[in-house]
Amino acid sequence: MTKPIIEVKNLAKNFGKNTVLKDITEDVMPGQVIVVIGPSGSGKSTFLRCLNLLETPTSGEVAFTGENLTTLDAKRVNELREQMGMVFQGFNLFPNMSVLENIKLAPMKVKGVDDKTATQRAHELLQQVNLDDHADAFPNSLSGGQAQRVAIARALAMDPKVMLFDEPTSALDPEMVGEVLNVMQDLANQGMTMVVVTHEMGFAKSVADQVWFMADGYIQETNTPDEFFSHPQTERAQDFLSKILI
Numbered sequence: 001m002t003k004p005i006i007e008v009k010n011l012a013k014n015f016g017k018n019t020v021l022k023d024i025t026e027d028v029m030p031g032q033v034i035v036v037i038g039p040s041g042s043g044k045s046t047f048l049r050c051l052n053l054l055e056t057p058t059s060g061e062v063a064f065t066g067e068n069l070t071t072l073d074a075k076r077v078n079e080l081r082e083q084m085g086m087v088f089q090g091f092n093l094f095p096n097m098s099v100l101e102n103i104k105l106a107p108m109k110v111k112g113v114d115d116k117t118a119t120q121r122a123h124e125l126l127q128q129v130n131l132d133d134h135a136d137a138f139p140n141s142l143s144g145g146q147a148q149r150v151a152i153a154r155a156l157a158m159d160p161k162v163m164l165f166d167e168p169t170s171a172l173d174p175e176m177v178g179e180v181l182n183v184m185q186d187l188a189n190q191g192m193t194m195v196v197v198t199h200e201m202g203f204a205k206s207v208a209d210q211v212w213f214m215a216d217g218y219i220q221e222t223n224t225p226d227e228f229f230s231h232p233q234t235e236r237a238q239d240f241l242s243k244i245l246i
Helices: 046-050 074-081 098-108 115-128 144-157 174-189 202-206 225-230 235-242
Strands: 005-015 018-028 033-037 059-064 086-087 160-164 191-196 210-215 218-222
Touching: 005 046, 005 218, 033 046, 033 202, 046 059, 046 191, 086 144, 098 115, 098 144, 098 225, 115 144, 144 160, 144 174, 174 191, 174 202, 174 235, 202 210, 210 225, 210 235, 218 225, 218 235
Parallel strands: 033 191, 033 210, 086 160, 160 191
Antiparallel strands: 005 018, 005 059, 210 218
């Protein structure tokens, strides 16, 4: 029987007296594409950041490949975090390095991959995101969509088991959103396990295996995209869907 790659049990997160996440229990199975949607301020990004301990949970457990991250020392957490690619709203590329160098850096520094192997892999990934012709360019010459695709390639260079996306298109001009979502769709088609926080309902509808609807600090509803968008079960989800364009 296949085991979950990520297991969340009774997860809670407080910032001071403000409770942002309340008692979340969910599993992510290998190869699943989970899309987390919901109103702004509902805790979606905080939840995602708890999955790789960028935010430390106040209580509860987060297990990755069977190891409870909340009980491990920093060294082991970092080792496991290397297997979880993370793509943020901001691209976080190093401005003083070329596109190729940005992608090569972590495999060489963290994994000890040699320059030739890292270069070859970086070119393969740039081809995958349709940017190999920009290998020698610097980040400040790229469009937002191009920079985000480089950020995805950089995360993939570590050969992660899971990709986490925190609103990867929210900082982009509308005409650049599609090129990033297409790369993410390709990843999903290749079987990459993904947890995606997004406002792109079309992506949720067409790519997700499951939609997790989050509001007021907890996941209120999980369902297939067809069922969720056609027959939302909770009043909160019905209210949310009535206010957005799909």
